[in-house]
Amino acid sequence: MRIEVVTIGDELLLGFTIDTNAAHLARQLAAVGVEIIRRTTCGDTAESIAAAVGEALERADGVITTGGLGPTSDDLTKPAIAALFGRGMTLDEEHLAWMRDRWATRWPERPMPEANVQQAMVPEGARKLENRHGSAPGIFLEDARGRWVAMLPGVPREMRGMLGDTLLPLIRERLGDVDRVVRSTTLRTTGVAESLVADRIETIEGGVGDVSLAYLPNVDGVDLRLTVRDLPPREADARLAAAAERVRGVMGAAIYGEGEDDLAAVVLEACRARGLMLAVAESCTGGMLGARLTAIPGSSDVVCGGVIAYADAVKRSLLDVPEALLLAHGAVSEPVVRAMATGARARLDVGAALAITGVAGPGGGTAAKPVGAVWIALDLEGRVEARALRLWGDRDEVRRRSAQAALELLRRALSPGGNS
Amino acid sequence: MRIEVVTIGDELLLGFTIDTNAAHLARQLAAVGVEIIRRTTCGDTAESIAAAVGEALERADGVITTGGLGPTSDDLTKPAIAALFGRGMTLDEEHLAWMRDRWATRWPERPMPEANVQQAMVPEGARKLENRHGSAPGIFLEDARGRWVAMLPGVPREMRGMLGDTLLPLIRERLGDVDRVVRSTTLRTTGVAESLVADRIETIEGGVGDVSLAYLPNVDGVDLRLTVRDLPPREADARLAAAAERVRGVMGAAIYGEGEDDLAAVVLEACRARGLMLAVAESCTGGMLGARLTAIPGSSDVVCGGVIAYADAVKRSLLDVPEALLLAHGAVSEPVVRAMATGARARLDVGAALAITGVAGPGGGTAAKPVGAVWIALDLEGRVEARALRLWGDRDEVRRRSAQAALELLRRALSPGGNS
Structure with missing residues (x-):
């Protein structure tokens, strides 16, 4: 047709x-x-x-x-x-x-x-x-x-x-009964650069057969789309499943979902399974991470809320970030992002808290902390893990990539395989 | 061409x-x-x-x-x-x-x-x-x-x-020298239903001449696009300006901007002009209002931050909403939204605070508080104003309309004409 x-x-x-x-x-x-x-x-x-x-x-x-x-x-x-x-x-x-x-x-x-x-x-x-x-x-x-x-x-x-x-x-x-179909599936990865994804895919022995593979980089990561064409439905499904299995084999935990899966929904589900309540502490993202989590219907059984600590005064007053840390290291720093996560977890009385602080641009960059320099942290039941990011793109992209990276930090911490 | x-x-x-x-x-x-x-x-x-x-x-x-x-x-x-x-x-x-x-x-x-x-x-x-x-x-x-x-x-x-x-x-x-052009301009309104906009436009004596007028309802309000076609450039500009003037005459303060103006940017500018710092207290929008304000480069001289008070416990602990109010009226109520705005203004030590609480859906609606029932409030230097909204659309639309309505509440309060 x-x-x-x-x-x-x-x-x-x-x-x-x-x-x-x-x-x-x-x-x-x-x-x-x-x-x-x-x-x-x-x-x-x-x-x-x-x-x-x-x-x-x-x-x-x-x-x-x-x-x-x-x-x-x-x-x-x-x-x-x-x-x-x-x-x-x-x-x-x-x-x-x-x-x-x-x-x-x-x-x-x-x-x-x-x-x-x-x-x-x-x-x-x-x-x-x-x-x-x-x-x-x-x-x-x-x-x-x-x-x-x-x-x-x-x-x-x-x-x-x-x-x-x-x-x-x-x-x-x-x-009616179709004898030839096109089928495709998308595997979603995040946190791995496109060229490194390609390097891993190349290690698949025998490749993915006659299944076509497209790399679709976007602000959430790199999506991998597998497509088979012009095959009987059952054979199409079988070949597609086999190819997806091979890709999963080399990409491992970097795959967070399929099709239009949203990482926020994946993370909420992982928290829900562990009975974990979640809070956020956001500086440069200004509420975007909270908005993304609460965009998912039914998020209220996991998301407690958070603090938009855009100004340093709010980092101090509502997240208990010590003024000395802000003075010594600046707002975009590992000690501050760790303190933000810990402060949010304590103030909101939850099991897990994610924090983000960074330079979203276009202004505000310095040689040491250029636009795109972002720190994210997770306080998971008292264990704090922080990560430095160097992101690219405009203000909106830097903010969206920051929120995505923070969600990924939590997903990896909660996944059975951990940080593979 | x-x-x-x-x-x-x-x-x-x-x-x-x-x-x-x-x-x-x-x-x-x-x-x-x-x-x-x-x-x-x-x-x-x-x-x-x-x-x-x-x-x-x-x-x-x-x-x-x-x-x-x-x-x-x-x-x-x-x-x-x-x-x-x-x-x-x-x-x-x-x-x-x-x-x-x-x-x-x-x-x-x-x-x-x-x-x-x-x-x-x-x-x-x-x-x-x-x-x-x-x-x-x-x-x-x-x-x-x-x-x-x-x-x-x-x-x-x-x-x-x-x-x-x-x-x-x-x-x-x-x-080359074009003798005939197409020119258009868009006037952006919010907070007035499309049919009421149309009623006001109909009161323009003699209408807008041969300028075509399109109503473009969207989640931010109703945009009015005026277009002239097939006229010499100078005449096109003159007719367009005259028509826009007539529309402004009947729409008054309901027009918040032109072209691709964003209400968040308009509000930030109005706050900046008054040296006013702004905070947000968000329940159902979960950070969306904060994200929208901080999407504007340079927003940090106005936006201090806020509290994402998704759970009632956070409304109490970080916004000082009295438990008795929550028990007596529920989270989606006038007393609670007023207390949220006042709490955010006090806790973040700012001149103006906006608060939002509502039922975004798809679940959670009741006969008394159906999906789309939202309360917004503004505490502007101690004077608190609240408004009940009945919004339509899906979860995302209800949340976006809520954020827009909250921004508009502040814009009206700060505009010289007030609530015209």
């Missing part, structure tokens, strides 16, 4: 919105064995929508669009594509009733704007795709030759929900 | 990399008055590159590509497009010598890999675009009819550098 994606909206084309829907669609479709052959972004006018979708249909079996299903005059996806299929538009009374109901429950004091009725208009002969996360239904339209267009909303949350709830099952059903 | 963009790479098409180049290109081109009419993303094969670029050239005067200029076998942009133009490839001896020099300086101990020679191959008759940020030159290729393709690297830093250094000046030169 050859699928193209058309993302619709002047916002996307003008660069005011970064298109994250396209990447999500691609990953989800790849997971069911479908590859997207091309992606197009076009503006909001009916002509540009019809042209982009019409051309895509010439090349593909199916086209998925995002955007242009809202209630405003810019939302022309449905009529433009209906016209392309030679269909008129018709009012879906059932959906309109549902919308009126929904409106009356939420905003009983105001009547529903008439503009919203547009969301209940559907192309003749279309199948509706249920939207459990918003008010515009998705649309599935098919022509006599079996070529189809699926129209999803542009709001990422609604798009993702509808894709998973209704469109992916529909595509899987149409695929 | 009609321009299309083609971004090249399996990574983009497969969704493993989010395409940020396309948005950057669009904004930069818009600033010189050029609109992108369509954007295409294709895979790494020569056929798909040639097809995507060839079709784009049928519709446009010029095509800008990103990606596929590197030294590996996947990098086929140059030969694929050369073939499309009926040109051969030729070795650029000058560039090869420069590359060998550069390599010898950086890695004297290793010879340059022969694969890198590919980066010095250029299509016959092409113009090189200098790359001051990497080793692959960009390529500018033009046919007899004056249609052109500019090939830029895929690495964002290199692409951005080359665009600004060489391609934009070239495009400006080809545009």
Whole structure:
């Protein structure tokens, strides 16, 4: 099945919105064995929508669009594509009733704007795709030759929900028994430089066979993506698993997860398994590590909280870092980061505390402590371990790499193999 | 001038990399008055590159590509497009010598890999675009009819550098004296629902003329983008300024900035002007407000730090929230949020403190305090102001909206007009 994606909206084309829907669609479709052959972004006018979708249909079996299903005059996806299929538009009374109901429950004091009725208009002969996360239904339209267009909303949350709830099952059903698939898996590593990862991979005897291996360095570390193509499903899975096993063999504990695993979630799980409560003490990251940990639903059974000790006065008053240490070594130093971790553990009365202090830039660097010089520390039940980092990138990258390195310090300390 | 963009790479098409180049290109081109009419993303094969670029050239005067200029076998942009133009490839001896020099300086101990020679191959008759940020030159290729393709690297830093250094000046030169331009400006509002913004805009007498106005709701609020098209530059600027003035007239203090202004930076500036030091006390946001404030370079002259009081024990121990308040009202309540703000101001010894406590979800909601129920408070030199919010969206959105609302509470308190 050859699928193209058309993302619709002047916002996307003008660069005011970064298109994250396209990447999500691609990953989800790849997971069911479908590859997207091309992606197009076009503006909001009916002509540009019809042209982009019409051309895509010439090349593909199916086209998925995002955007242009809202209630405003810019939302022309449905009529433009209906016209392309030679269909008129018709009012879906059932959906309109549902919308009126929904409106009356939420905003009983105001009547529903008439503009919203547009969301209940559907192309003749279309199948509706249920939207459990918003008010515009998705649309599935098919022509006599079996070529189809699926129209999803542009709001990422609604798009993702509808894709998973209704469109992916529909595509899987149409695929039937597939005899050749593409499968891929990603192993996530952190704390090892890309060139050193490559050196280790080269020690795999016989390599990873005909499985392709891509190095994807990013702010969280180096992801290793393994892909097999054009094989029967069972054989594809077997080869992929064998290759992943070989990579695990040489990378060992440097692999913290698979796919889209987040190191913060991995660390929370490891703490939870040991009944360990966690606190943070953050200087240059200013709350980023705490925000990352608490972004995970259910983190409250592990994360107690922490201190954002941006100013030295706060390091003293809320973390009990001795003034003498700050004077003698400066805020970005091993003694201070150790004292921050220990202070946080004591003040928040927890088993584990992570501390970060560094020069995030762009200003504030010196020859001895340049931008990117960061100290991290872990106080785990009284045993304190500190590490010096020399990070690269801009302010945001230095901060994100610092938080990631602090999480990794804790993960390694809690993993059975330790610091392998 | 009609321009299309083609971004090249399996990574983009497969969704493993989010395409940020396309948005950057669009904004930069818009600033010189050029609109992108369509954007295409294709895979790494020569056929798909040639097809995507060839079709784009049928519709446009010029095509800008990103990606596929590197030294590996996947990098086929140059030969694929050369073939499309009926040109051969030729070795650029000058560039090869420069590359060998550069390599010898950086890695004297290793010879340059022969694969890198590919980066010095250029299509016959092409113009090189200098790359001051990497080793692959960009390529500018033009046919007899004056249609052109500019090939830029895929690495964002290199692409951005080359665009600004060489391609934009070239495009400006080809545009000559432009007699018609597109200009736009964005006014950023927060804390006012989209429908209420629309109600206020409708009170503008005579509207905003032939200036188009787009409502762009997002997690930070509602941005209002004004655009004029197809006017002489001076007239475009004048009409845009007049329209922006009218919008300002009805939106008043709800507008916190323009373009890509960040509310955190606006708030820091307002504090700085008053010599006010700031602290935060965060429960459900877990450090996100602190992270946002300290993301701004130079924030240390305003931001002192704060307490991540995720657990109630921390609200008591580090913010001095009385246990009786927690027991009587629960953590998500007006008395508690007020006590958190006051506690943070006292403990961190600052002039202003912001506090946030709420139910971010997905779990933890009750009938009385559902997901999205959030309290924010400001203690400004002893005067405490609290506000209840009912926010929507997922966990991340509720947290981001909470942080934004807290910043806005402070901005309003410090702005001369106050809470208009």
